[in-house]
Amino acid sequence: MTPPLRTLSNWSPEVVVFDCDGTLMDTERHWQDARNRAFREFGLRPPPGFADRAKGVHYVDCGHLMAEETNKPELAADLTTALLAHFMSLVAEDPLTMPGAGEMVRFLSGRLPLAVASNCPLEVVEESLGRAGLRRHFRHVVVPTGPPDDSGIALGKGGERLSAVRPKPWPDVYTTAARLCGVRPENALAVEDSLTGVESAWRAGMRVLGVGPLPDEASTGHADAWVAALDDPEVLRWVRDWRRPPSPGGDKNHERHGPH
Incomplete structure (x- = not known):
């Protein structure tokens, strides 16, 4: 049963953290096209139902899944590289926003902090949002800092040591976004289009608004x-009724948090 919006009607967030692919940007079809092109490049066929299993999955995990499900484990690294290259090309050609996404972001901008938490590489998110004219509205962009199995230490853009940020469904991208915005996760709203992303935000302790076709x-x-x-x-009615929260603490400059 689909949870109705009224379950959130008496609550107002202090921060909104958006997923990017399929939530802000209409890029899920680009990922699907990129997967198909990568399969064809190596003379492979997508297994039945692969698109549903791949939705919301970090691209490195997806490359390995492509290799595993076609019984070509030796091609995992090559498929991953081809997948990202095809996707970047498609995004550059055709950046589109999801229905209502741009309007919601522009309405909320300046009213409360906004951030992005994505499984995509930082350059993909920055390029997509920049070409759509939305990047300036987001205080922070958070992406995984390394490979999915990286549990070590990453370096920030200023050389500071940062705990590694793991991809969804780990909660790291969302807990980091909330921390950078200066709020507790339970006071933040995540907007997601995939069950992988929903699980990530829920594990972070956020309230979650799902958007788009039901994944299951x-x-x-x-x-x-x-x-x-x-x-x-x-x-739109719900958003307009939100109480304006007090300004959270923390750095108010626009920042990126990802691999450097």
């Missing part, structure tokens, strides 16, 4: 509510 007819995971699109009139 039997379950919406841990989403507090689910809507078809961000231009849904009910969503």
